[in-house]
Amino acid sequence: MAPSLTRLDDATVAQIAAGEVISRPARVVGELLDNALDAGASRIAVAVDGDGTDRIRVEDDGHGLARADAELAVERHTTSKLSADAAGDALTAVSTLGFRGEALAAICDCATVELVTNNGDAVGTKLHVDDGEVTVSDAARGQGTTVIVTDLFADRPARSESLAGPAAEFGRISDLVADYALARPDVRFSLRHDGTTTFTTTGNGPRDALLGVYDADLARQATVIEHGTDIDTAEGTGSLDLRGILAYPSVTRMSREHVRVAVDGRPVADSGLRRAVIDGYDSLLAGDQYPVAAIDVRPPAGSVDPNVHPAKQQVGLRDRDAVETAVEAAVGDALSTADARRTEAAATDLTTKLDAVDRSDPFADLRVIGSFRKLYLLCEDGDELLVVDQHAAHERVNYERLRAAVDDESIPQATLEPPESVSVPPAAASLADAHADLLDSLGFAVEEFGGGTLRVAAVPAPLGRVADADALRATLDSIAADQQPADPRDALLAELACHPSLKAGDALSTAAAEKLLARLGECEQPFACPHGRPTVCRINEATLAAGFDRGSTRLG
Ligand code: ADP
Ligand code: MG
Numbered sequence: 275m276a277p278s279l280t281r282l283d284d285a286t287v288a289q290i291a292a293g294e295v296i297s298r299p300a301r302v303v304g305e306l307l308d309n310a311l312d313a314g315a316s317r318i319a320v321a322v323d324g325d326g327t328d329r330i331r332v333e334d335d336g337h338g339l340a341r342a343d344a345e346l347a348v349e350r351h352t353t354s355k356l357s358a359d360a361a362g363d364a365l366t367a368v369s370t371l372g373f374r375g376e377a378l379a380a381i382c383d384c385a386t387v388e389l390v391t392n393n394g395d396a397v398g399t400k401l402h403v404d405d406g407e408v409t410v411s412d413a414a415r416g417q418g419t420t421v422i423v424t425d426l427f428a429d430r431p432a433r434s435e436s437l438a439g440p441a442a443e444f445g446r447i448s449d450l451v452a453d454y455a456l457a458r459p460d461v462r463f464s465l466r467h468d469g470t471t472t473f474t475t476t477g478n479g480p481r482d483a484l485l486g487v488y489d490a491d492l493a494r495q496a497t498v499i500e501h502g503t504d505i506d507t508a509e510g511t512g513s514l515d516l517r518g519i520l521a522y523p524s525v526t527r528m529s530r531e532h533v534r535v536a537v538d539g540r541p542v543a544d545s546g547l548r549r550a551v552i553d554g555y556d557s558l559l560a561g562d563q564y565p566v567a568a569i570d571v572r573p574p575a576g577s578v579d580p581n582v583h584p585a586k587q588q589v590g591l592r593d594r595d596a597v598e599t600a601v602e603a604a605v606g607d608a609l610s611t612a613d614a615r616r617t618e619a620a621a622t623d624l625t626t627k628l629d630a631v632d633r634s635d636p637f638a639d640l641r642v643i644g645s646f647r648k649l650y651l652l653c654e655d656g657d658e659l660l661v662v663d664q665h666a667a668h669e670r671v672n673y674e675r676l677r678a679a680v681d682d683e684s685i686p687q688a689t690l691e692p693p694e695s696v697s698v699p700p701a702a703a704s705l706a707d708a709h710a711d712l713l714d715s716l717g718f719a720v721e722e723f724g725g726g727t728l729r730v731a732a733v734p735a736p737l738g739r740v741a742d743a744d745a746l747r748a749t750l751d752s753i754a755a756d757q758q759p760a761d762p763r764d765a766l767l768a769e770l771a772c773h774p775s776l777k778a779g780d781a782l783s784t785a786a787a788e789k790l791l792a793r794l795g796e797c798e799q800p801f802a803c804p805h806g807r808p809t810v811c812r813i814n815e816a817t818l819a820a821g822f823d824r825g826s827t828r829l830g
Contacts, residue, residue, distance in 0.1 A: 299326025310334035457536030512574025554605025
C-alpha cells in the first residue's frame, strides 16, 4: 500500500540542505530513478530523446500513488517519506533515497510534466503539469508510475545554453543509469535513446548487470563479492554489508569512473569510498590504471546521512575511517580468493621473461625491419628474410606460460555465480558426464542438465585467464579424440592462450616486436603455435634472387 503524504514543517524544510536540484537532464533522471526505487519498483524503463531536454520518460512497476497523493506529490515540500512530527529525528534514520519532497515540484518548475500512476485501483490517474497548471484525468494503467518530462529548461535559456550537447548530456544520463543498474542488480533496468535500446539488465544479480552495462567478456572476468563484517563505530560495534562485483585486475581502464560505489543501494560519487575500492586492488594494478568494479556498501543502521549534498552524491558517513578500511580489506580478500592476483597482464605482457630453455636463442641475431598487414613481422636474419606470424608467436608464448603455471598443481578456478548454461551436441554432453573427474581436475565443475545443456559452476582460470564456453568445447573435442595424442589439458591451455594473444591488426612498435621475438626465443618449441601451425617462415635470399632472374645474390 502506498504511504500517504505529509507536509514537512518549516523547521525541517530549513534543516534540509537547500540548493537547486535540477541543474541538467541527468539530475531529472536521477530524481525519477530514486523515486521509482523508493516505490519498490522491480522494473524501471528509462527513455530519453536528444539531450534529455526534449523528453525523458521513466516508467516503473512500483506501488504507485492514489489520486489525492499524486496531486500532493507535485507540490513543493510534500513527501511520503517522513512523518511531519518525527521529522527531526528521522532525518538520519530514513532509509529511502531522498525525502526532501521537492524533486517533483522542482522538475515541474522547469519543464512540462505528465505523471501517470496507479496504486492498484481500477482506474489510474493522469496529472498534466504545465506552467503551474495541474490537469487531472483518469488513466488506464497497471500498478506503477510513469513520469514524462518534456521541454525541460524551455523557459530557462541560461540553463539550456549551459548544457554540453546531446552526446555529452546523454552520456551523463547513460553513466548514471548504469550506476543505478549496478547499484541495484536486483532490479531490471532498460535505457533507450532516440528509440534505440542502449542497454538492459535482467535483475538477476551483479554479473548480469555487468553484462548488460559492459559485455559478456568483462562479466566473465569478474568475481561477485558478498561480505558481512563488524566494524568499530562511535557507539560500539556495528555490522557492515558489502555486495557487488569486481572485475579481475587484468581488466583495466584509464579513468576511475568505472569504479562505482553505492551506499544503501544509492549511487554516490564519494571519492573516499572509491579510493578504498581502488586501494583494495592494491598493487594488482599498474600505475595509472583503474579497475572496473561496482559495490554497494551498507553501513550500520543510522550511520548514514543521505542528505548532506543537495544533489545527493556525497554521503555523510559517521565512522568513515572504519567503513573505508573494511571496504578496502573486503575487496582485497575477494580478489585474492578469486585467484585473480596473477593477472592476465602478467600472462600476456612481453616484458616478463619465460624460464628460458637450455639452448641459445634461435632469434638472437634477428633485426626487425618492418611489418606486413599488421600481422607478419619482417625480420632480417643474415641471408634470410624471416617472417613471423605475430598472433601464432604470441599464442606460443602464452601457452608455454600457462603450461608452466599449472604444471603438477591443480588448475586455479573461478566460480560462476550463477552457474552458466552451455549448450553442446548431445554426444559431448554425455562425454562431459562420463569424464566429470577429468574435467574436474582441469578446473571445470560441470553437470549435465539434459537436452544437450551443461551447467557450468566453475571454470579453470590459470593466470587470471578465465575459460569460456569455447574452451570447454575445445576440451571436450579433445577428450572425444582420445585415440590421438591430443591431451585435453593441452587443448584447454591452447584455447586459453589464444584469446589474450595479439591479433592481426594489432600494430606493434619495433621495441614490442623485438620483445615478442625474445620471448618466442625462450620457448621450448618456438617454431609452432600450440595448435601446431608454424610461427615462423624463412625466405632465403636465393629464393628472391631466383624470382628476379638474378644469377647471383650479390649486387652487380
Ligand atoms: P521525495 O522523493 O523527496 O519524497 P519527490 O518530489 O521526489 O520527493 O516526490 C514526492 C512524493 O511523490 C514522494 O514522496 C512519493 O510519495 C511520490 N512519488 C514520486 N514518484 C513516485 C513514483 N515513481 N512512485 C510512487 N510514488 C512516487
Ligand atoms: Mg524523490
